Amino acid sequence: MAKALYARDPWICHLCRKPAEERELSLDHVIPVSMGGNNSLANSAIAHRKCNYARQDRPIQEFQDSITDNSEWLLSLAA
Numbered sequence: 819m820a821k822a823l824y825a826r827d828p829w830i831c832h833l834c835r836k837p838a839e840e841r842e843l844s845l846d847h848v849i850p851v852s853m854g855g856n857n858s859l860a861n862s863a864i865a866h867r868k869c870n871y872a873r874q875d876r877p878i879q880e881f882q883d884s885i886t887d888n889s890e891w892l893l894s895l896a897a
């Protein structure tokens with residue numbers, strides 16, 4: 819399943835839309851499991867571990883809004 823995902827979303831974090839290196843990657847749920855999401859490929863996406871952790875169970879849009887003006891966050895991902 820991870821392979822199919824990488825073929826679909828090659829190394830781009832779906833949360834911050836920045837490139838991600840393999841060691842930074844985790845699988846995130848588009849709709850959190852706690853909100854009724856499932857483990858299907860359609861509901862899975864690649865995300866930085868940091869982004870995944872910081873997002874928690876928030877809607878993606880809310881997370882993206884929270885980092886839009888946070889250049890420190892984006893810089894920390896590149897470190």
Ligand SMILES: [Zn+2]
Pocket residue numbers: 831832833834835836865866869895
């Ligand atoms: Zn990210």
